[in-house]
Amino acid sequence: MDNPQTTKVERNSIGLALSDYRGKASTLCPGCGHNTVSNQIQQSIFELGLPPEMVAKFSGIGCSSKGINYFLQRSFGFNGLHGRMPALVSGACFADRRIKLLGISGDGDTASIGLGHFKHVIRRNVPMVYIIENNGVYGLTKGQFSATSDLGLELKRQGKNFLPPLDLCLEALISGAKFVARSFAGDIKQMKELLKAAVMQNGIAVLDIISPCVTFNNRDDALQSYTWGRENECPIQELTYVPRARAIQVKDFQEGETREVQLHDGSSIILKKINREYDPTDKHAALELLIEAQEKRIFTTGLIYIENSPTNILDEFDLVDEPLNRLSPDRLRPDRAALERLNLSYQ
Numbered sequence: 001m002d003n004p005q006t007t008k009v010e011r012n013s014i015g016l017a018l019s020d021y022r023g024k025a026s027t028l029c030p031g032c033g034h035n036t037v038s039n040q041i042q043q044s045i046f047e048l049g050l051p052p053e054m055v056a057k058f059s060g061i062g063c064s065s066k067g068i069n070y071f072l073q074r075s076f077g078f079n080g081l082h083g084r085m086p087a088l089v090s091g092a093c094f095a096d097r098r099i100k101l102l103g104i105s106g107d108g109d110t111a112s113i114g115l116g117h118f119k120h121v122i123r124r125n126v127p128m129v130y131i132i133e134n135n136g137v138y139g140l141t142k143g144q145f146s147a148t149s150d151l152g153l154e155l156k157r158q159g160k161n162f163l164p165p166l167d168l169c170l171e172a173l174i175s176g177a178k179f180v181a182r183s184f185a186g187d188i189k190q191m192k193e194l195l196k197a198a199v200m201q202n203g204i205a206v207l208d209i210i211s212p213c214v215t216f217n218n219r220d221d222a223l224q225s226y227t228w229g230r231e232n233e234c235p236i237q238e239l240t241y242v243p244r245a246r247a248i249q250v251k252d253f254q255e256g257e258t259r260e261v262q263l264h265d266g267s268s269i270i271l272k273k274i275n276r277e278y279d280p281t282d283k284h285a286a287l288e289l290l291i292e293a294q295e296k297r298i299f300t301t302g303l304i305y306i307e308n309s310p311t312n313i314l315d316e317f318d319l320v321d322e323p324l325n326r327l328s329p330d331r332l333r334p335d336r337a338a339l340e341r342l343n344l345s346y347q
């Protein structure tokens with residue numbers, strides 16, 4: 001007999017529970033922003049109804065890069081070298097074009113040692129979601145300044161940072177990224193909707209998430225701290241990702257206040273204006289927004305730029321849809337017997 005006390009487990013469109021998308025228990029500091037990002041990744045892949053086995057996650061080195069262990073335990077995964085995650089994803093995308101590729105990186109991993117790789121993976125439009133968990137320090141090696149540390153940031157053991165920061169959204173935009181967004185670990189609703197849209201993008205999607213390091217860079221006045229983020233975040237829109245199957249039911253949004261941007265698979269993202277007219281399909285407006293944010297220290301979050309990407313790097317190559325590593329032995333050519341005959345002929 002059913003126990004009436006038993007609570008029903010929520011299932012997604014393919015019948016899986018959220019627990020099917022979990023990873024190992026996190027070993028990061030309690031309160032680290034990276035833990036929130038991991039949670040929202042598993043939540044968004046669950047809500048999208050993607051089988052975990054159709055996702056592969058890659059990273060470099062850093063607390064952020066350790067994060068791939070803490071979500072989607074059933075997915076493929078590879079923890080690589082510092083700053084070299086893009087090279088791994090670039091190789092992997094050719095193995096099976098149906099797999100969704102997630103790259104997790106830190107601001108040190110991307111903006112310092114890996115900047116060249118970051119820019120080239122964008123230029124090549126590798127179909128992936130590139131997530132930077134940006135805390136403005138090298139967390140893993142005990143809090144040195146990174147290339148996104150704020151100018152004038154003072155840290156206990158480092159002194160004062162005298163170098164200006166790089167803005168990774170700006171770098172992504174000028175390198176040709178067709179999806180550029182910024183979010184904040186303290187704004188989980190926005191982050192989740194952006195993650196879902198990013199996963200459904202056809203080419204590269206870059207998501208710079210301000211993800212505070214509570215151990216080395218969380219003073220209230222630090223640009224990448226929770227307090228500063230909560231008090232200063234200026235979202236440019238309220239976002240809702242609408243899957244293809246539900247597109248028809250989304251007519252309750254008021255025209256004029258909202259804007260729908262279609263993604264290549266028929267799903268869309270609904271953008272509800274907050275406090276300024278902003279068109280995320282206008283690259284010049286996106287550049288202006290980012291430069292203004294940098295100059296005036298405005299913590300702008302949301303979908304900064306989107307351009308539908310009908311093709312990506314894989315379309316430049318004559319690839320079959322079904323990857324060779326998924327073919328059963330009886331469909332391989334030459335077959336085993338023919339290979340053996342060939343080998344014998346060389347003896």
Ligand SMILES: Cc1ncc(C[n+]2csc(CCOP(=O)(O)OP(=O)(O)O)c2C)c(N)n1
Binds near residue numbers: 082107133137141
């Ligand atoms: C080639 C190389 N150089 C330096 C290091 C040392 N190292 C490990 S992690 C790291 C920086 C990590 O910072 P970030 O990417 O911002 O990640 P976080 O820990 O802040 O999440 C550095 C410099 C390394 N592992 N390999």
Ligand code: SF4
Binds near residue numbers: 064135212
């Ligand atoms: S040192 Fe910082 S970045 Fe690393 S786990 Fe702790 S809070 Fe997170």
Ligand SMILES: [Mg+2]
Binds near residue numbers: 133134135137
């Ligand atoms: Mg960092």
